[in-house]
Amino acid sequence: MSDKKKSLTVFKSDRHEDVAAIFASALIVVVVLVYMAFIVPSVGIKASQDGKLVEIFVTEGTDVKKGDKLYSLEVVKKKWVNNVMEEKVAVESFTAKANGKVLKISGKPGDALKKGKQTIVVLEHEKGTLP
Amino acid sequence: MEDKGLFGKILAIVPGLAVMIGTLYVLRVYVEPWMKDAVVFGSKGWLVQVLSLNYILLSILTGMFYRNILFGGKIPAWAEEGFRTTRLFIKTGVIMLGSLYTFDKLLKVGGVAITLIVAFVFGTAIFVLWLGKRLGADRSVTATMAAACGVCGVSAAVATAPGVRAKPVDLALSIATILGFGIMTMFVSPFVGKMLSLSDYQFGAWVGTGILNSGQVLATCLAFNPNFAPGTAVAYGEIWNVVRVLCIPFVVFFITAWYWKGEADAEHVSLGSILASKFPIFVLGFIGMTALSSLHIIGAEGSETLHLMRDVMAWVFGIGLVGLGAYIDVREIKAAGGTPLRIGLIAGVSKYVIAMIIILAFIPKEGAF
Amino acid sequence: MKSPMKSPMKSSATTPMKLLLALDDGPGARRAVDEAIRIAREKGATLDALFVIDATWDVFTGHDWLSGCNSRIGFLEYMQGLEEKAAAESARAFLERRGDVPGELLTAPGDVVDVIREHAARGYDLLVLSSPFTRGLEVMRDAVTRLTRDAPCDVLLVRAAPE
Known part of the structure; x- marks a missing residue:
């Protein structure tokens, strides 16, 4: 089949394409993990959902351990209960995902935050941990 | 070359x-x-x-x-x-979607997904075999459309065609029908889902069960809710999609066996050889990714690491979907017709509507995770 | 469509007229072959017949990203086999009817319209094809419009015999 090679570009068959996709995804995962664990010195932690900043539990220079509370957010929680969408306002605390040190506090209580937009806390994490 | x-x-x-x-x-x-x-x-x-x-x-x-x-x-x-790298990008995205789950979450939803899919896949395939006979369709057309409507659309037609000696014209018409139906449902489903106030769980389950072409399931879920996170439409739809893809070899075996049973020069059909040549290996990557997630190797839920990973996933998918769009030729879809179109429309609409009724009746709005 | 009547019919004293017949496997195939042979005989022309093996099935199914393992390549090989079989049948039918008309039988893989256009540009005076032209995946496209839009030579469309 003269055009067989051309038909699947760099891959000889779908089997090769499947294996290449497995390698590509593994490579992406490794790059992201190495980047976050060893290359990025600090991360700006942003709100994971829209809400109002209620309290910041840490101060600049504080050492934090994985699981320590960083800040709390007043959010509207939406949940289906008995096939009805229930909305209630709740205050949720968010914790550190890795050991590290607080470099900067950017938010202040009362700030209205948009998901993934404003930085609340800048955290320097220990090398080799995933913030 | x-x-x-x-x-x-x-x-x-x-x-x-x-x-x-x-x-x-x-x-x-x-x-x-x-x-x-x-x-x-x-x-x-x-x-x-x-x-x-x-x-x-x-x-x-x-x-x-x-x-x-x-x-x-x-x-x-x-x-x-x-x-041509389109497929590589989408498959890579699908494998990375495995990071949205842990095995216990998969087990919670897996039973429902398997039950619904097996019932719909084989139910639709049997219905199309009957319908093809009623419409006096050629056996190879009926077989191709039974596989396509039953399980994964174009992929199933492609996998079944050689085994049932499908003719090029019939295949072209079948593929155009399935693709056309898939594209239409991709744009209509999010609208219907929002109109009926479906939850992410219900929507994922509905399109995962009811859309003819599996290639459009993830895109439809992402059109409904573009977030990549546990509990979103794409997280549920993907479970349905994986179960469907895993069904392909079994459906090909079932349909091929049916086809050769009615032919004079019967050929021996073996499930083993079909599994060896049709098993979608990339699903193993998906399971591997779920294993990494279950072992908490790729970052905690809510971490910036997972946030970045999902952002990369969204880019990988998006790039693949631009390419996917470029493989859709509207002229070819418009040329769909004949018996494949009749079978596809009847089976496709029935599956889509019945799946919706079943979902509304039996699947709660509360997600399993 | 360009009219074959406008074609400068070359006299037998100069270079003989060159016809290209695009073969297909649709309902008008036989009439197109007969018509091309008739003109070739009448004009003392050479008649080359071209069968394009449609190599666009991979693009046609390019949106299918779910096929894994050997599904897709197995499918493309199957289609290639069918295309080659169609080419052999079409060639046999043409050779049976051609008789003593001089010319070659050509087979080439690729996009049907592109390949025909490319060949037609190689000094042919007239391209003969059936309408509708249903070679390979052209059954889903519109080969006649695409070919006549910017044809490199005159084109004669032969419609399928009325039923």
């Missing part, structure tokens, strides 16, 4: 790939934010909220625009090799 060597092959990919990446960049960075703020019919964000025109659908639509209008119906030679 001249052998360009590895470097030459990689170089040939660059122009088309640059178009795909550049397109997604413009859509995500400029177009989607503009659409979120645009006021249409006096409502801010109407285009995104009502028409579900988020970057996922925009990627596909732009790809279709390139192919059908800008390129005049054919991907030009300079972009061809780059656009």
Whole structure:
């Protein structure tokens, strides 16, 4: 089949394409993990959902351990209960995902935050941990 | 074909790939934010909220625009090799979706997904075999359409065709029918889902069960809710999709066995050889990714690491979807007709509507995770 | 469509007229072959017949990203086999009817319209094809419009015999 090679570009068959996709995804995962664990010195932690900043539990220079509370957010929680969408306002605390040190506090209580937009806390994490 | 060597092959990919990446960049960075703020019919964000025109659908639509209008119906030679990486990107995205689950979450939903899919896959296949006979369709057309309507659309037709000696014209018409139906449901389903206030769980389960072409399930879920996170439509739809893909070899075996049973020169059909040649290996990557997630190796839920990973996943998918759109030729879909179209419409609409009824009756709005 | 009547019919004293017949496997195939042979005999022309093996099935199914393992390549090989079989049958039918008309039988893989256009540009005076032209995946496209839009030579469309 003269055009067989051309038909699947760099891959000889779908089997090769499947294996290449497995390698590509593994490579992406490794790059992201190495980047976050060893290359990025600090991360700006942003709100994971829209809400109002209620309290910041840490101060600049504080050492934090994985699981320590960083800040709390007043959010509207939406949940289906008995096939009805229930909305209630709740205050949720968010914790550190890795050991590290607080470099900067950017938010202040009362700030209205948009998901993934404003930085609340800048955290320097220990090398080799995933913030 | 001249052998360009590895470097030459990689170089040939660059122009088309640059178009795909550049397109997604413009859509995500400029177009989607503009659409979120645009006021249409006096409502801010109407285009995104009502028409579900988020970057996922925009990627596909732009790809279709390139192919059908800008390129005049054919991907030009300079972009061809780059656009051929489409499948690699989407498969990579699908494997990475495995990171949204842990095995216990998969087990919670897996039972429901397997029950619904097995019932719908074999129910539809048997219905189409009966319908084909009623309509006096050729046995190879009936067999191809039974596989296509039953399980994964075009992939199932492609997997079944050689085994049932499908004819090129019938195959072309079958593929156009399935693709056309898939594209239509991709744009209609998010609208219907929002109109009926379906939850992410119900929507994922519905489109995962009811859409003919599995290739459109993830895009439809992402059109409904573009977030990649546990508990979103794509997280549920993907479980359904994986179960469907795993069903392909079994459906091919069932249909091929049916076909040869009615032929004079019967051929021996073995499930083992079908599994060996049709098993979708990339699903193993998906399971591997779920294993990493279950072992908490890829970052905690809510971490910036997972946030970045999901952002990369969204880009990988988006790039693939621009390419996917460029493989959709509207002329070819418009040419669909004949018996495959009749079978496809009857089976497709029935499956879509019955799946909706079953979901509304038996699947709660509360997600399993 | 360009009219074959406008074609400068070359006299037998100069270079003989060159006809290209695009073969297909649709309902009008036989009439197109007969018509091309008739003109070739009448004009003392050479008649080359071209069968294009449609190599666009990979693009046609390019949106299918779910096929894994050997599904897709197995499918493409199956289609290639069918295309080659169609080419052999079409060639046999043409050779049976051609008789003593001089010319070659050509087979080439690729996009049907592109390949025909490319061949037609090689000094042919007239391209003969059936309408509708249903070679390979052209059954889903519109080969006649695409070919006549910027044809490199005159084109004669032969419609399928009325039923």
